[in-house]
Amino acid sequence: MSNNADVVIIGGGIIGCGISxxxxxxxxxxxxxxxxxxxxxxxxxRNGGGVRQSGRDPRELPLVMYGIKNYWPTxxxxxxxxxxxxxxxxxxxxxxxxxxxxxxxLTERAVKVGLDVKMIDGDEVRKINPYLSEEVTCxxxxxxxxxxNPLTTTLGYYKAARKSGVRFITGEKVxxxxxxxxxxxxxxxxxxxxxxxxxxxxxxxxxxxxxNTVGIDIPMQKVSLEALVTEAQPHMFDQxxxxxxxxxxxxxxxxxxFVFGGSSGLEGxxxxxxxLQSTYSLTASCICRGIMKYFPDLAKAKIVRTWAGWMDxxxxxVPVLGNVKEVPGLVLACGFSGHGFxxxxxxxxxxxxxxxxxxxxxxxxxxxxxxxKAKI
Amino acid sequence: MHQVNDRTxxxxxxxxxxxxxxxxxxxxxITKGEIRKxxxxxxxxxxxxxxxxxxxxxxxxxxxxxxxxxSIVARELGISPAMLEPAASRAPMRPIEMHVLANExxxxxxxx
Numbered sequence: 001m002s003n004n005a006d007v008v009i010i011g012g013g014i015i016g017c018g019i020s021x022x023x024x025x026x027x028x029x030x031x032x033x034x035x036x037x038x039x040x041x042x043x044x045x046r047n048g049g050g051v052r053q054s055g056r057d058p059r060e061l062p063l064v065m066y067g068i069k070n071y072w073p074t075x076x077x078x079x080x081x082x083x084x085x086x087x088x089x090x091x092x093x094x095x096x097x098x099x100x101x102x103x104x105x106l107t108e109r110a111v112k113v114g115l116d117v118k119m120i121d122g123d124e125v126r127k128i129n130p131y132l133s134e135e136v137t138c139x140x141x142x143x144x145x146x147x148x149n150p151l152t153t154t155l156g157y158y159k160a161a162r163k164s165g166v167r168f169i170t171g172e173k174v175x176x177x178x179x180x181x182x183x184x185x186x187x188x189x190x191x192x193x194x195x196x197x198x199x200x201x202x203x204x205x206x207x208x209x210x211x212n213t214v215g216i217d218i219p220m221q222k223v224s225l226e227a228l229v230t231e232a233q234p235h236m237f238d239q240x241x242x243x244x245x246x247x248x249x250x251x252x253x254x255x256x257x258f259v260f261g262g263s264s265g266l267e268g269x270x271x272x273x274x275x276l277q278s279t280y281s282l283t284a285s286c287i288c289r290g291i292m293k294y295f296p297d298l299a300k301a302k303i304v305r306t307w308a309g310w311m312d313x314x315x316x317x318v319p320v321l322g323n324v325k326e327v328p329g330l331v332l333a334c335g336f337s338g339h340g341f342x343x344x345x346x347x348x349x350x351x352x353x354x355x356x357x358x359x360x361x362x363x364x365x366x367x368x369x370x371x372x373k374a375k376i
Numbered sequence: 377m378h379q380v381n382d383r384t385x386x387x388x389x390x391x392x393x394x395x396x397x398x399x400x401x402x403x404x405x406i407t408k409g410e411i412r413k414x415x416x417x418x419x420x421x422x423x424x425x426x427x428x429x430x431x432x433x434x435x436x437x438x439x440x441x442x443x444x445x446x447s448i449v450a451r452e453l454g455i456s457p458a459m460l461e462p463a464a465s466r467a468p469m470r471p472i473e474m475h476v477l478a479n480e481x482x483x484x485x486x487x488x
Contacts, residue, residue, distance in 0.1 A: 288478035
């Protein structure tokens with residue numbers, strides 16, 4: 001089979017699968033290369049499932065708002081997979097004056113960009129979610145936020161794209177990129193060479209090393225995060241939750257289980273991860289203590305599984321999206337910094353639009369790759 | 377097994393079978409037919425099958441059904457079950473109540 005396509009996408013996560021799906025809808029011939037053995041094996045399958053606008057940097061907010069308005073509500077029908085999308089709001093919880101300051105700042109910046117989000121007090125919080133402890137004194141409340149199932153959504157994009165003729169190859173680790181006559185053309189893997197008019201780099205943290213082979217360095221680092229899931233519980237609430245201090249975040253799934261993510265605070269400073277997305281002995285216990293302070297009722301819920309994943313954290317916490325001046329033919333879609341799931345449909349559709357038409361509906365200028373400057 | 381896996385390889389169409397209604401994953405109530413269909417939707421590894429259908433994600437964590445699921449997937453793909461890596465085992469090995477898992481702090485505040 002020919003290893004040539006209009007577009008070669010490096011990375012089979014939700015971003016790569018999503019871009020391939022929207023490109024196939026526009027008639028492009030696409031190959032997706034995934035380095036691991038499984039589709040969606042990085043952050044795409046390991047995150048807390050938030051589809052959230054509140055708490056985001058204003059530079060990426062228009063993109064996620066666009067996705068929530070235009071793609072998320074109909075995604076399950078479109079992909080013919082139950083994405084378990086719920087749009088029942090997001091509470092970002094606070095317990096101290098310091099938390100209130102953080103949340104108020106985030107809220108004011110989001111309102112300026114046009115998001116419907118406001119600060120509410122402890123009693124109002126418990127009207128929305130009666131299970132929260134008295135320790136909660138304030139929250140930001142965004143009624144159009146929500147959550148979805150990252151596993152079925154990512155694999156749903158894959159399934160739909162594959163059905164539309166996209167060629168997916170797993171276990172195909174990219175070694176380098178190669179320009180021909182000044183334009184990026186070849187993707188060299190451990191086993192093969194692929195060629196495309198456009199090459200999209202959507203490989204999470206692995207994107208950095210691959211971009212280095214054509215002289216581009218995206219300032220990002222790999223940070224481990226963990227999540228856990230409980231056994232199925234009686235239905236309690238439908239909101240997405242987070243905290244000002246980022247102790248934990250999560251939601252109750254359609255299945256009844258609670259998925260909560262968090263960290264121990266020691267990530268990146270302790271043991272080597274040996275190249276595996278593996279859990280750390282302190283973290284799950286730490287997340288449990290965080291949860292119980294907010295939800296005393298969950299103390300007896302049983303944890304059945306824990307897992308870890310890396311986020312590709314950019315120096316300034318927002319992704320890198322778009323063309324690269326020095327390397328014509330290269331499109332970057334990486335560095336989502338641990339909040340790439342909710343923004344994925346918006347980002348993927350815009351990258352597909354950029355590749356096919358040369359422009360985008362949502363302005364991506366603030367997310368350009370060459371925005372990083374030294375501090376002085 | 378780490379190897380190049382082209383997901384466009386033709387594995388033939390999904391053919392309904394009489395025993396498609398058999399429950400394979402008891403915890404999450406997933407049938408043989410659902411597993412076979414998932415393979416035809418492109419879920420070709422044990423990890424993808426688990427994430428797509430939830431089989432092996434219930435209380436027993438696949439300790440009952442993983443072998444059965446593997447043989448069904450292998451047969452559908454026309455390969456040996458030995459070619460399929462099992463999905464990752466996850467801590468804790470037995471379900472543990474949150475307040476117990478939280479109680480590992482040796483010094484400072486103890487959680488009861």
